[in-house]
Amino acid sequence: MINVIDLQKEFLEGETPTPALRGVTFSIAKGEFVSIMGPSGSGKSTLMHLLSFLDRPTGGTYTFFDKSIDDMTDIELAHVRNKDMGFVFQSFNLLAKLTVYDNVEIPLLYSDVAPAQRRALIEEAVRSVGLEEKLYVEAGRLSGGQKQRVAIARALVTEPNVIFADEPTGNLDSKSGIQVMEILADLHEKGRTIVLVTHETRTAEFADRIIYLEDGLIKSDTEVEKSNISKEAPLK
């Protein structure tokens, strides 16, 4: 599904080009749960932005469902983000004054789903994160864990092929963090592809595979040994 070959990204700091990714190569198959780890400045967020079509690479190739990012216009990228990708952010990015329903509806506003069909999709997505009783509560009134669950519902509502989660437990307490990760793990078990960026080993180990980045290069790409993990242990 995701094929990356020698992917590079440079940023300009003044006149000087600074490499953030210096040539990474890997693939992610449909239905995989992959964590991208690495220390601060390793390039994991940059890689996430490239994989989720929020940015374009300066070198290498990236194909998503056999279509190269280089062949797509900005409008096509926006359509792919809407149809095939879901996003969960560290800081939730909910609109505080809108209700849970209205927040979850946002991706549908930019989709080709007719207004009459939206309600069922929104209710199903909110039910899947266990917040059906909060459907008409303002997002700003929810707890951190509940906010992140709303964000997951928002990511799910368009039934995307892949969910990108950028430090989804970073702003949560340990218990809420585990709840969120369990929801993501459950989605994975139901066949959803999940790409998770985190710097927490316990969070990363919810995945099947961990890609470890350092200085813009892949240092390791390993399968997770599930028998060694206790899901009851606190995160962080």
Add this chain to the structure above:
Amino acid sequence: MIFRDAVQTATRSLRHGKMRSILTMLGIVIGIASVIILMSIGKSAQDYILNQVQSVGSNLMFVIPGGSNNGRLSSPAASQGIVITTLNERDVTALLREPSISAVVPEVRGQADVIYGDNDVVEGYEGTTANFFTVRNMQLEKGYPFTQNDVVSENHVAVIGNELAKTLFGQFVDPIGKFIRLKNVSFRVVGVLIPKGTGVGGVDIDNLVIIPTTVAQHELLGINYYNDLNVQANDAYDINFVKSRLAFVLQHNHGITNSAKNDFTIQTQADILSILGSITSVLTLFLAAVASISLVVGGIGIMNIMLVAVTERTKEIGLRMAVGATNRDILEQFLIESVFLCFFGGIIGIAMGAIVVTGIYFLVTGFTTVAWTFAFPISAVVLSLVVSTVAGIAFGIYPARKAARKNPIEALRYE
């Protein structure tokens, strides 16, 4: 994004910042209300002035001494304070022989102390003939107009304006039969006009003393010419034909063979209405232009607030882009918000303008004798709505483009 969703999203954003939306709209509300009020007052003033001209009588033409080179807005010499003595009794007699003319009313004017008892005011007086009252639609509240016999016999009789009657005689004394003095000449008051306001040429009819021409010429002014002639066309003839006949008779009388050298100017009621209509229209437009400055200021206010909103909502923009909004979707959302602010501001402004214009109407008609008409031109309403919507687009486009051009990654990171 379908348009319905774009509208809902924009209205939801505006609803969530009610106070900000109201304050943002205020500039446009004041701007549109100013345009509506000034255009409505301008139209009322225009109607009032034109009604005053029309009220002097139908099929009326004015002959003023001195040429005006046929320029539409150039004033004849007599209007510029130059004394011209070319219009006289001979002209009146010749014009009365012309079948297309039904009446000729000469006028002379002056100013004098008007005295009754201890009351003493300086007012204008007018010497004219008896048919002045019918030709100029002058109706009397009390008494009767003087007759042609009074004119021929040089009787010292006067008809006075309504306001002057109150000034000289107060509320309780009947002016009819009383004697007033102008330049030490006594006149018996025989009639009082109904309130009429200001007439053609800015003459304050309510404070006028009207006396026979003969007396005014011989005893007050010492002249044998007229200041102007009022000529009433015979209804059976076309007004332009009558105008040409009038010119022909005067040219013949004055020995003029080249019409470019006419020593008189003929103005029809249509000419005066056309000139006044042009002037008042320009004045109304000028007032609207002045008011539109406040509209521009209001628009700039909207642009400022929208720019602040774009900065404040950077994270929201980043989120919307991440989940599939295109640059065009973001541009549309902010543009619709701006247009809505201006459009609804415009509607509130129109309503406020209507309330103020109605208030002015009741104030003017309730507390003055001015025959003010209520005018609320539809053109001003349409113009206001169009202008406010265009202002919404014009002043919203820059903030909306700024929002649409944001980098989604930077927008998502914005704190």
